[in-house]
Amino acid sequence: MQIPYTSKPRPDTGLYNAKVGLWLFLASEVMLFGGLFSAYILLRTGHEGPWPRGWLSVPIGTFNTMVLISSSISATMAWAACKMGQFNRFKMFHGITLLLAILFLGVKSFEYRDKLTHYWVETKSGVVADGHLVKKTDTEVVLHGVRTSDAAVLYDRTSADYKKLHHEEITIPTADIKKISNYQPKLNIYLSLYWCITGLHALHLIGGILVFGYLWGPGSSMWNRDRERFTNRIEIAGLYWHFVDLVWVFVFPVLYLF
Amino acid sequence: MASSNAATHSHAHDHAHAHDDHHAPTGFWTNYIFSTDHKVVGIQYGVTALFFMLFGFGLMMMMRWQIAHPGEALPVLGPLLEKLLGSNMAGKGIISPDLYNSFGAMHGTIMVFLAIVPLATGAFGNYLVPIQIGAIDMAFPKLNMASFQLYFWGGVVMFTSFFVPGGAAQAGWTSYPPLANAIPTDGQTYWLIGMVFLISSSLLGSANIIATIIQLRAPGMTWMRMPFFVWSQFVAAFLLLLAFPPLEAAGVMQLMDKVFGTSFFLPTGLAVGGDLANISGGGSPLLWQHLFWFLAHPEVYVLILPALGIISEIIACNTRKPLWGYKTLVYSALMLGFISFIVWAHHMYMTGMSTKIATFFQTTTMIISIPSVIILTCLLLSLWGGSIRFNTPMLFATAFLPMFAIGGLTGLPLGFNYSDIHLHDTYYVIGHFHYVVAPGTIFALFAGIYFWFPKVTGRHMNEFWGKVHFWGSLVFMNVIFMPMFSQGMGGMLRRMSDGGINYLLRPELLYMNKVILYGAIGLALAQIPFIINFFQSISGGKKVTSDNPWEATTLDWQTPTPPGHGNFDRPMEVFRGPYEYSVPGHQTDFTPQNEKPKA
Ligand code: HEM
Numbered sequence: 001m002q003i004p005y006t007s008k009p010r011p012d013t014g015l016y017n018a019k020v021g022l023w024l025f026l027a028s029e030v031m032l033f034g035g036l037f038s039a040y041i042l043l044r045t046g047h048e049g050p051w052p053r054g055w056l057s058v059p060i061g062t063f064n065t066m067v068l069i070s071s072s073i074s075a076t077m078a079w080a081a082c083k084m085g086q087f088n089r090f091k092m093f094h095g096i097t098l099l100l101a102i103l104f105l106g107v108k109s110f111e112y113r114d115k116l117t118h119y120w121v122e123t124k125s126g127v128v129a130d131g132h133l134v135k136k137t138d139t140e141v142v143l144h145g146v147r148t149s150d151a152a153v154l155y156d157r158t159s160a161d162y163k164k165l166h167h168e169e170i171t172i173p174t175a176d177i178k179k180i181s182n183y184q185p186k187l188n189i190y191l192s193l194y195w196c197i198t199g200l201h202a203l204h205l206i207g208g209i210l211v212f213g214y215l216w217g218p219g220s221s222m223w224n225r226d227r228e229r230f231t232n233r234i235e236i237a238g239l240y241w242h243f244v245d246l247v248w249v250f251v252f253p254v255l256y257l258f
Numbered sequence: 259m260a261s262s263n264a265a266t267h268s269h270a271h272d273h274a275h276a277h278d279d280h281h282a283p284t285g286f287w288t289n290y291i292f293s294t295d296h297k298v299v300g301i302q303y304g305v306t307a308l309f310f311m312l313f314g315f316g317l318m319m320m321m322r323w324q325i326a327h328p329g330e331a332l333p334v335l336g337p338l339l340e341k342l343l344g345s346n347m348a349g350k351g352i353i354s355p356d357l358y359n360s361f362g363a364m365h366g367t368i369m370v371f372l373a374i375v376p377l378a379t380g381a382f383g384n385y386l387v388p389i390q391i392g393a394i395d396m397a398f399p400k401l402n403m404a405s406f407q408l409y410f411w412g413g414v415v416m417f418t419s420f421f422v423p424g425g426a427a428q429a430g431w432t433s434y435p436p437l438a439n440a441i442p443t444d445g446q447t448y449w450l451i452g453m454v455f456l457i458s459s460s461l462l463g464s465a466n467i468i469a470t471i472i473q474l475r476a477p478g479m480t481w482m483r484m485p486f487f488v489w490s491q492f493v494a495a496f497l498l499l500l501a502f503p504p505l506e507a508a509g510v511m512q513l514m515d516k517v518f519g520t521s522f523f524l525p526t527g528l529a530v531g532g533d534l535a536n537i538s539g540g541g542s543p544l545l546w547q548h549l550f551w552f553l554a555h556p557e558v559y560v561l562i563l564p565a566l567g568i569i570s571e572i573i574a575c576n577t578r579k580p581l582w583g584y585k586t587l588v589y590s591a592l593m594l595g596f597i598s599f600i601v602w603a604h605h606m607y608m609t610g611m612s613t614k615i616a617t618f619f620q621t622t623t624m625i626i627s628i629p630s631v632i633i634l635t636c637l638l639l640s641l642w643g644g645s646i647r648f649n650t651p652m653l654f655a656t657a658f659l660p661m662f663a664i665g666g667l668t669g670l671p672l673g674f675n676y677s678d679i680h681l682h683d684t685y686y687v688i689g690h691f692h693y694v695v696a697p698g699t700i701f702a703l704f705a706g707i708y709f710w711f712p713k714v715t716g717r718h719m720n721e722f723w724g725k726v727h728f729w730g731s732l733v734f735m736n737v738i739f740m741p742m743f744s745q746g747m748g749g750m751l752r753r754m755s756d757g758g759i760n761y762l763l764r765p766e767l768l769y770m771n772k773v774i775l776y777g778a779i780g781l782a783l784a785q786i787p788f789i790i791n792f793f794q795s796i797s798g799g800k801k802v803t804s805d806n807p808w809e810a811t812t813l814d815w816q817t818p819t820p821p822g823h824g825n826f827d828r829p830m831e832v833f834r835g836p837y838e839y840s841v842p843g844h845q846t847d848f849t850p851q852n853e854k855p856k857a
């Protein structure tokens with residue numbers, strides 16, 4: 001007594017069970033990220049005052065986009081290798097996917113760390129300073145970055161006005177500080193969205209890495225027992241991976257470029 | 259002829275592919291706690307959900323006492339509450355406004371997310387969908403187990419929140435910010451974490467049900483031969499699958515607001531208790547309402563669709579007639595499903611939306627009432643000319659129809675913004691949705707329990723006590739909910755621990771609070787025969803004399819009783835539609851779906 005269509009497709013639907021399940025799961029994921037992007041749109045269109053632009057590094061973001069797209073390609077190659085019965089080739093491509101995924105997360109955590117050492121300081125004298133923390137003592141805070149008395153300039157960092165600002169080492173006496181915060185989620189609504197959306201995306205990657213790691217390591221022994229079913233597993237893991245990739249393709253322009 | 263399933267067990271073992279064999283479980287843990295058998299999972303859901311329903315009912319009883327006797331100590335339970343929850347919550351055994359709010363929020367949360375939906379989809383869906391389509395199990399048995407475990411632990415988190423500093427969540431089952439953030443209690447954080455568990459559980463469960471229906475239908479079980487119950491579960495599962503994720507996103511954002519101090523839902527310049535709140539601002543409380551109701555309106559159809567499915571099965575069987583307009587029912591259910599995604603803002607007319615947007619949502623709301631009325635009409639017409647067997651399940655099923663009608667019709671004045679401005683957030687709304695959910699869905703669930711009990715346990719529940727349960731419930735449900743309409747129209751607001759005395763336009767309606775309390779006590783008493791009957795019948799009920807005691811047509815009655823692991827003792831093949839009752843020329847008045855046509 002077996003549940004039918006665990007690896008062979010059902011004739012009238014043309015799909016095996018896990019594939020149906022995965023598509024359904026992805027449909028719900030579309031709604032999950034759809035909800036987050038709608039939140040982004042609603043919060044941005046309803047926002048009063050300047051919206052932060054150019055706060056993230058486009059080169060790093062582009063690099064990471066490339067990394068993910070390449071990993072999608074290698075995931076497809078791994079599945080093709082399974083289909084052709086070439087186990088070693090599968091191992092290679094699947095391993096590449098895994099390494100690229102880890103590379104993405106490495107770059108992402110570098111970006112996160114960068115945000116946590118980036119400070120925004122408002123002084124009582126009306127000057128706003130923004131830059132990376134060099135030193136913090138009881139009496140003063142030293143940043144490497146820019147300062148201005150017109151905070152609006154700091155919001156649009158793609159503007160000419162911002163580019164005119166001079167990068168320097170800035171020392172601010174503690175007594176003069178009105179507000180100091182690093183780029184944690186609560187600094188402003190843009191950063192809240194940034195952390196929330198990329199954080200959830202990163203969680204999806206971690207989940208994917210666990211599954212991919214399992215299929216590369218202990219799970220790959222299924223190759224010898226039930227080749228067809230193993231190939232299916234690689235296929236649906238790959239579909240999931242393409243989805244995570246696709247989400248990033250939306251996240252990148254929305255948060256880094258617009 | 260409760261036949262044993264031993265034969266099927268033994269040959270399960272000699273398949274070549276050892277890993278995907280569908281073994282019968284052995285041992286206590288795999289049998290009862292971590293079972294992957296859809297029937298066991300269904301029963302687990304059922305028992306847990308019934309427990310939560312009783313618990314949610316208990317919260318409601320205490321609240322009703324409080325508004326009927328404001329400022330008086332709660333008899334019997336008062337001192338216990340003081341001991342458990344502290345004297346600032348229930349000092350001298352009096353329910354404080356904060357505690358009242360906790361009870362209200364948790365009553366709603368528990369009833370919707372931990373009782374009714376799990377019972378309707380988790381218990382009935384899990385148990386019946388596979389056997390009605392002739393499958394041996396769900397498509398993903400392990401996921402099925404996981405979704406029950408997530409549900410269970412989500413429930414545990416919710417339950418624990420009563421005992422954390424500040425008490426359980428107090429901002430209603432809708433958890434509107436900024437209120438939800440402003441109340442200084444960790445209970446809200448627990449609520450959010452609990453919800454993330456429950457949402458994940460329902461996502462796994464609904465994907466599983468849909469995949470099962472798409473993939474595992476027995477040969478011959480075409481889409482238009484599926485029992486309407488299966489259709490109702492199919493549509494409900496799609497609603498859960500697609501409407502819940504935005505609330506999950508919103509839950510994560512509210513959690514970040516609570517834990518990391520972000521302001522997704524908190525506007526700039528928010529004042530709490532007269533002081534400017536120390537927040538970064540820039541968020542939007544309305545965003546939460548949109549994301550919440552985008553789920554919660556489809557959710558109300560998740561509450562009602564499986565109920566309609568159960569009622570349809572019972573009506574067809576007990577009138578000994580095909581359902582009137584099976585295809586119409588199916589298309590209406592599908593239409594309900596689609597339209598329920600575009601009516602959500604009818605819960606938000608009071609938020610100052612533009613008249614254009616309000617017009618859009620009024621129009622869609624009126625449109626969605628059309629398929630609801632069609633379904634009700636079909637079921638009503640199905641009774642016409644039948645020789646009806648009024649057993650307990652059928653009594654509940656027939657009473658369901660007018661009760662659901664009252665609930666649905668009272669929704670129309672809420673759907674127009676000019677009448678809703680007066681009625682919004684009053685007891686009228688409470689009356690409206692309780693009519694749909696309590697004497698509506700809960701009656702359907704009771705009907706289902708009485709109807710399928712013989713299949714699940716091999717024994718009947720007692721008919722006499724079933725009828726006592728039915729008549730008591732019917733009378734007292736109406737004593738409780740009917741007065742709420744007049745109180746609401748008189749301006750009595752919901753969610754007020756004193757019943758909203760200060761705002762009431764017609765104070766003479768206040769006495770009804772006492773009437774409602776007596777009704778609630780009566781309803782509680784009417785459940786006692788059910789509880790005793792339920793447990794007593796498991797071992798002491800009248801034994802079934804056949805696998806198909808109601809002489810029904812669908813495949814769930816073609817299994818051994820109770821169905822063993824793998825459900826059927828022979829492969830199922832389907833030759834006809836689901837409701838071939840009283841077919842002229844046939845020697846019995848029912849023709850099972852798997853009966854071969856004569857050549
Ligand atoms: C066919 C017709 C229906 C219409 C036109 C309708 C309309 C409405 C409207 C406009 C509201 C918002 C009232 C307000 O807050 O001012 C409402 C509330 C509600 N309805 Fe319905 N409804 C219908 C059917 C149902 C069904 C079938 C269910 C459930 C099974 C349901 C459950 C609810 C619930 C739970 C609420 C209250 C939510 C809350 O504020 O806590 N309704 N309905």
Ligand SMILES: [Cu+2]
Binds near residue numbers: 555558
């Ligand atoms: Cu609604």
